[in-house]
Amino acid sequence: MSDSSPTVPHEGGFRPDLDISTERGGPHYAEFSEQVRTLMDKARFACPTDELAVEAIAVLSELNAKLDAHLVDEWTTPAGTRVDLPARGNLTLPPYEIEEATPEGVLATVWFRPYHLGGNGVTHGGQVAVAFDDLGGMASLVAVNGVCRTAYLKVNYRSLTPLNTRLTIRTWVERREGRKLFVAGTLHDGDRLCADIESLFIELRPGQA
Numbered sequence: 509m510s511d512s513s514p515t516v517p518h519e520g521g522f523r524p525d526l527d528i529s530t531e532r533g534g535p536h537y538a539e540f541s542e543q544v545r546t547l548m549d550k551a552r553f554a555c556p557t558d559e560l561a562v563e564a565i566a567v568l569s570e571l572n573a574k575l576d577a578h579l580v581d582e583w584t585t586p587a588g589t590r591v592d593l594p595a596r597g598n599l600t601l602p603p604y605e606i607e608e609a610t611p612e613g614v615l616a617t618v619w620f621r622p623y624h625l626g627g628n629g630v631t632h633g634g635q636v637a638v639a640f641d642d643l644g645g646m647a648s649l650v651a652v653n654g655v656c657r658t659a660y661l662k663v664n665y666r667s668l669t670p671l672n673t674r675l676t677i678r679t680w681v682e683r684r685e686g687r688k689l690f691v692a693g694t695l696h697d698g699d700r701l702c703a704d705i706e707s708l709f710i711e712l713r714p715g716q717a
């Protein structure tokens with residue numbers, strides 16, 4: 509388990525020995541996450557009366573103050589290490605479920621929620637890039653068994669990406685030159701290609717931030 513205390517030497521980016529858990533945050537953490545995502549969906553589309561906004565501020569302030577007493581570091585928060593939850597429980601990522609993750613590549617189902625709206629009822633392009641960045645990083649990590657950082661990520665938006673639809677996303681290392689991993693990827697709605705990527709991930713040296 510990674511110790512985050514300041515006496516432990518810096519371990520570098522993403523910490524390959526990250527403690528993975530399906531229990532951290534307790535048995536109701538999945539539902540807690542879902543409620544937060546639902547709140548973001550509602551916030552994206554709600555036009556509250558001033559009375560309701562004031563009420564919401566009171567409820568949310570009280571809740572935020574309670575959560576303040578339970579903050580932990582990024583290496584031990586369930587958000588990002590709960591591999592049993594969509595997108596490892598990381599609320600800032602579009603939710604996805606991994607079907608397969610091998611050195612040959614990653615296959616996942618991803619879906620964009622109402623709060624991922626760009627405009628005209630479809631997904632924001634930046635959110636598509638976020639999904640590719642995370643799953644491109646995962647394809648690199650699994651391929652080299654080491655942590656990698658994105659050097660560049662080019663997204664070709666081939667057609668509109670719908671919200672609220674289960675989509676197929678694939679990422680794989682197409683070519684490797686030393687620490688350089690050229691990662692390709694595709695996002696499909698059924699047979700229709702929504703986007704693809706050309707990207708470069710760099711394998712970090714031991715201890716590199």
Ligand SMILES: CCCCCCCCCCCCCC(=O)SCCNC(=O)CCNC(=O)[C@H](O)C(C)(C)COP(=O)(O)OP(=O)(O)OC[C@H]1O[C@@H](n2cnc3c(N)ncnc32)[C@H](O)[C@@H]1OP(=O)(O)O
Pocket residue numbers: 526528588589590591596641642643644645646649656657658659660687688708710712713716
């Ligand atoms: C719980 C379960 C966990 C599972 C985890 C799931 C996975 C989660 C995944 C999450 C994923 C999230 C991912 C994220 O969000 S990572 C966050 C976004 N990325 C960054 O912040 C990266 C910032 N940049 C850097 O840190 C450094 O620049 C890096 C590390 C990238 C390279 O600096 P470093 O000092 O190490 O290397 P180098 O400079 O000697 O370069 C090495 C080689 O690369 C070539 N090069 C470099 N840049 C470019 C470029 N732009 N175009 C073309 N080429 C480029 C360079 O010419 C050289 O080539 P060569 O001369 O050797 O031929």
